Amino acid sequence: MAHTTQTPHRTPLRRISQGSLFRLSRSGAYPDAPHGLGFIQPAMTEFLDEAEALQTNMEGMKHLSDSLATFNESFASWLYVMNMNALTTDWMQTPLPESFELAKKRAGEQFRTRHLDVTNDFCAEESAIAAAEAMKHAREAEEQARRARHLADQSAFTEMTEPDTTYMGNTTTATGASAASGKSGSIPKKKVGAKPKMTAKEKKERSMEIDRIVSCLPLEFRGSDPSLRRNMETVIEGLLAAPGNTVKLHDLIKPPDLNQARVNKCLIALVNRKVVKKDNSTGTVLYSWVGIP
Incomplete structure (x- = not known):
């Protein structure tokens, strides 16, 4: 009777999942992968760096929160002090409603004064222009009167000398000229009063x-x-x-x-x-x- 070897019964292994560490370590796609759990070291190193960065950021956030809390407390204290100061201090120079009314009244008075000055200046200018025109007309009238008197004198001189020239010749003409010159010299000239001279x-x-x-x-x-x-x-x-x-x-x-x-x-x-x-x-x-x- 032949001796038969019986294979011991073994529990079948579970199917290895695609994402297991063992498959990742034994996969033929990564022949250079470290044996066992050695491949976890680079991943844990990177995880440690990220954890340290997260801790640094959280500390910065905590510092920012502390700074904001300090500022809020200081600003709130300042606002409280300003409010108490406004409630307990009397501002003697604060403008009242009467002050605004007085300012409007003064502005109106200044406007009326300027308007009155402008009107007076305009009236003065018109008066000056009218006076200048009147003086001009007076000078023209005086010039015309002077010319008329001059023409009248010449006519009278001609009438007086013509008979003498007809009957007496050159001698009579000279005598008439001397008489005319005597007549013209007999006209009194108007003396203008001289201003007193200054030393x-x-x-x-x-x-x-x-x-x-x-x-x-x-x-x-x-x-x-x-x-x-x-x-x-x-x-x-x-x-x-x-x-x-x-x-x-x-x-x-x-x-x-x-x-x-x-x-x-x-x-x-x-x-x-x-x-x-x-x-x-x-x-x-x-x-x-x-x-x-």
């Missing part, structure tokens, strides 16, 4: 006074514009030489150099500097000399 000392004092006043005016009157400085000096001299140191605007106009616009500009600068006082209470704009104290 050298008075001229020097007047010049020093004008320089002192001009030095207090804006830059354009102090030499930036030489013609404007000369106009200002002429206006000041006209004010000082006027009776009572009071003049009208058209009294200072001396064309062509000192026209109305230049005179008005100089007077405005003097009024703003309070060297000259402007008065229109009588219906006529008058400028009175005050001077610099």
Whole structure:
């Protein structure tokens, strides 16, 4: 009887899953894979690095949270202090509703004052223009009257000398000419009153006074514009030489150099500097000399 060898019974092994570590270690696709669990070392090293990075980020988040908490506490304390300060402090200079009403009233008064000044200046300019036109017409009328008198004198001279020339010849003509010359010489000439002359000392004092006043005016009157400085000096001299140191605007106009616009500009600068006082209470704009104290 032959001896038979019986194979011992063994529990069959479970099928290895595709993702098991053993299959990964024994797979033919990775012949260089380490034996056993040695392949886990690189994966664990990478996992450790990522864990350390996560810990660092969490510590940064904690630090940020602590900083925000500190800021919030400080800011809340500051807001509380400001609120308590506002509740316990009296602001004496805080504008009241009456302050806004007063500001509106002052603004309205300033606007009305500027409007009134502009209106007065415009009226003064119109008055000056009308006065200049009237003076021009008066000069033209006077010139025409003078020409008429001259023509009348020539006609009378001709009528008086013609008979003498007819009957007496050249001698009579000479006598008529001498008579005519005597007649023309007998016409009295109108003497114009001369202004009192100033002494050298008075001229020097007047010049020093004008320089002192001009030095207090804006830059354009102090030499930036030489013609404007000369106009200002002429206006000041006209004010000082006027009776009572009071003049009208058209009294200072001396064309062509000192026209109305230049005179008005100089007077405005003097009024703003309070060297000259402007008065229109009588219906006529008058400028009175005050001077610099």
